[in-house]
Amino acid sequence: MSAAPHELGVADASRLLAAGALSSVELTQELLARIDVHAALRAFLAVDAPGALKSARAADARRAAGLATPLTGVPIAHKDIFVTRALPSTAGSRMLEGYVSPFDATVVARLGDGEAGGAPGAGMVTLGKLNCDEFAMGSGSENSAFGAVRNPWDRERVPGGSSGGSAAAVAARLVPAATATDTGGSIRQPAGFTGTTGIKPTYGVCSRYGMIAFASSLDQAGVIARSAEDCALVLSAMGGFDARDSTSAERPPQDFHAQMLAPRAAASAGRPLAGLRIGLPREFFPAALAPDVGDALRAALAELEKLGAALVDVSLPRTELAIPVYYIIAPAEASSNLSRFDGVRYGHRTVRDGDLRDMVRRSRAEGFGAEVRRRIMIGTYVLSHGYYDAYFVQALKLRRMIADDFQACFRRCDLIAGPVAPSVAWRIGEQADDPVKAYLADIFTLPASLAGLPGMSVPAGFGAHAMPVGLQLIGDYFGEATLLQAAHALQQATDFHRRRPA
Ligand code: GLN
Numbered sequence: 001m002s003a004a005p006h007e008l009g010v011a012d013a014s015r016l017l018a019a020g021a022l023s024s025v026e027l028t029q030e031l032l033a034r035i036d037v038h039a040a041l042r043a044f045l046a047v048d049a050p051g052a053l054k055s056a057r058a059a060d061a062r063r064a065a066g067l068a069t070p071l072t073g074v075p076i077a078h079k080d081i082f083v084t085r086a087l088p089s090t091a092g093s094r095m096l097e098g099y100v101s102p103f104d105a106t107v108v109a110r111l112g113d114g115e116a117g118g119a120p121g122a123g124m125v126t127l128g129k130l131n132c133d134e135f136a137m138g139s140g141s142e143n144s145a146f147g148a149v150r151n152p153w154d155r156e157r158v159p160g161g162s163s164g165g166s167a168a169a170v171a172a173r174l175v176p177a178a179t180a181t182d183t184g185g186s187i188r189q190p191a192g193f194t195g196t197t198g199i200k201p202t203y204g205v206c207s208r209y210g211m212i213a214f215a216s217s218l219d220q221a222g223v224i225a226r227s228a229e230d231c232a233l234v235l236s237a238m239g240g241f242d243a244r245d246s247t248s249a250e251r252p253p254q255d256f257h258a259q260m261l262a263p264r265a266a267a268s269a270g271r272p273l274a275g276l277r278i279g280l281p282r283e284f285f286p287a288a289l290a291p292d293v294g295d296a297l298r299a300a301l302a303e304l305e306k307l308g309a310a311l312v313d314v315s316l317p318r319t320e321l322a323i324p325v326y327y328i329i330a331p332a333e334a335s336s337n338l339s340r341f342d343g344v345r346y347g348h349r350t351v352r353d354g355d356l357r358d359m360v361r362r363s364r365a366e367g368f369g370a371e372v373r374r375r376i377m378i379g380t381y382v383l384s385h386g387y388y389d390a391y392f393v394q395a396l397k398l399r400r401m402i403a404d405d406f407q408a409c410f411r412r413c414d415l416i417a418g419p420v421a422p423s424v425a426w427r428i429g430e431q432a433d434d435p436v437k438a439y440l441a442d443i444f445t446l447p448a449s450l451a452g453l454p455g456m457s458v459p460a461g462f463g464a465h466a467m468p469v470g471l472q473l474i475g476d477y478f479g480e481a482t483l484l485q486a487a488h489a490l491q492q493a494t495d496f497h498r499r500r501p502a
Helices: 010-019 024-037 049-064 106-111 164-171 188-194 228-238 256-261 291-306 322-340 356-367 370-383 388-409 435-440 446-451 480-493
Strands: 044-047 075-079 125-130 177-182 197-200 220-225 277-281 310-314 415-419 455-462 468-475
Touching: 010 024, 010 049, 010 228, 024 044, 024 049, 024 075, 024 125, 044 164, 049 125, 075 106, 075 164, 106 177, 106 228, 125 164, 164 177, 164 188, 164 220, 177 197, 177 228, 188 197, 188 455, 188 468, 197 228, 197 480, 220 228, 228 256, 228 455, 228 480, 256 480, 277 291, 291 310, 291 415, 291 455, 291 468, 291 480, 322 370, 322 388, 322 435, 322 446, 370 388, 388 446, 415 480, 455 480, 468 480
Parallel strands: 075 125, 075 177, 277 310, 277 415
Antiparallel strands: 044 125, 177 220, 197 220, 197 455, 415 468, 455 468
């Protein structure tokens, strides 16, 4: 075997496990040791060594008995926004410190042991739970109540957020793939900041059952891994209809990996993307775009052209409006979702004396961090009588127009490309004094979230301070296969996704 086990991605690990060249126990042991060595990254909030080794032994036995799926025995870790029975689930908040769920999120069950009374799971080995911004609110994973996650490319910089623990763990080779969630960019942006590959599918592809809610009409689960191929393998196992999520899309199970590998109708030798039209919204390439980001993107787009894709100019005229629209709708839904944390049923309860009102008020003030409190206040304000029509209803109308703008683009192209973020990862603390700065940096990821469209971040090179730059690809509804095909073709022709931090 050439590569050290921790260097293996999902597909490579799967091949070696199937060939009997590696056992899940060996792989799991090595990764557990690495997680220990790299504890200073603060990527993990909880590690389950005994549980992981037990699942690894069971996976090896299943392999030996010929009962394995491609993912059986491959390690995974979950963003701490997915509830799990075996480990506490905190959502990065003091409010839920020590909370243990009585059930597994659907995504967790499907990747692991399977749903109670349902089909068997993929048999992946859960190593632990990953740090994130509190209730997934943030863009740098600095808002975690348990300390900021560090970017393995430069430990003084953020790994992006809110799925920063997922991205940092994958980039640092602590785990081959991790689950993540994206409400306004939290899969794509941390993937972009860490040189990893991330996919947020169409809203409704992955079940939200057991995913701690931030903004329910936007929240969507996905994967961060090292390649499009690895993302496709994991997404196929975690997605699909779930009767327990009322917004789950009723579609047959998808094999994204097979779809990704199926040649396109117009493909020819060396031109796997022939016939693919990639739209470049002019608003995604403003004159003010950082030159290092622009240069990396242009090189990646030239590569896609060589692979046969045609680049076409399109427009998303309401791109800038996505910021105020999102920062009204997401806090509004958050203020409603987070009202369940009242110190009565579960979560933190103050120890100070007082009546019921004092108890609820103090429990919430002590349990929630500053960013979460800020969002609850904004959300409550825009939903209140007198402001509801002026802010919330206006935002809903603009959201529809933003979605329509995408549909107008997709009449002229099959995919949309642009930056993931306006810059490379910033230094930890750099934006602490001004939350609005971080909100503005979400400009390129928010539009697809508001429209419910699938999106990816694909490593596209390096920019300032030798930090990774991500190329964002956005697909039409249920266009995951096209997204993955383009990303996979690019990764067959480039090696940015194989580079790793020193
Ligand atoms: N950065 C955005 C926010 O702070 C998006 C977060 C997310 O996708 N969870 O809300």
